[in-house]
Amino acid sequence: MEGKALTERLAFTCRLLLDRRVLELKSENERLRSFQQLSKKLADENERLKLALFVEKHSPARLQLLMGEVNMSASENDQCNCLWCYDRSDNMIVRGACKFKPYFESCLKQCGLTVEVVQDDELFDRSARQQEFFEDVVYDIDAHFVQARASTWLSCPYGAKIWKATSADDPELAKLARLFEMLRQRIIDNES
Numbered sequence: 001m002e003g004k005a006l007t008e009r010l011a012f013t014c015r016l017l018l019d020r021r022v023l024e025l026k027s028e029n030e031r032l033r034s035f036q037q038l039s040k041k042l043a044d045e046n047e048r049l050k051l052a053l054f055v056e057k058h059s060p061a062r063l064q065l066l067m068g069e070v071n072m073s074a075s076e077n078d079q080c081n082c083l084w085c086y087d088r089s090d091n092m093i094v095r096g097a098c099k100f101k102p103y104f105e106s107c108l109k110q111c112g113l114t115v116e117v118v119q120d121d122e123l124f125d126r127s128a129r130q131q132e133f134f135e136d137v138v139y140d141i142d143a144h145f146v147q148a149r150a151s152t153w154l155s156c157p158y159g160a161k162i163w164k165a166t167s168a169d170d171p172e173l174a175k176l177a178r179l180f181e182m183l184r185q186r187i188i189d190n191e192s
Ligand SMILES: [Zn+2]
Pocket: 080, 081, 082, 083, 084, 085, 086, 097, 098, 099, 100, 101
């Protein structure tokens, strides 16, 4: 009888210990899960910030400024003074074919960037709700850049291939970054 009571007590203690261990494991599991969720949240936030930074550094406005700088860094003979490239601090406006356009378009080609030329009224219809970081007007057209038929390269609004990117590592954005590098290098070459 005494032996049986002892066995029962032992079994009871074992079960208590086991139950406690199961509870401990459960709470450890929960902690691990919430840590994983936090880690995923931080990784997502990091991706979001990386994209925001990319967009800030490669906005249409920055590209437009850079294009102007490239033109101004060329020798006087090579500078384009067409209505579109004209530097407003200067008094001389020369109308006519844009000298900058062929150079810029060859850069686009080298970077694998596409352009869709559309009618002005169509452009209006196809302006898009932008991705959260792009503050400039963008277009729901499947190209990197969109150009109105009547316009020139005074500005280059972005098409869907750029603004639809959801990560700074998007290969389409790498092409845009390459264009910026190419233009910056051109300024260095022109000035040396
Ligand atoms: Zn020009």
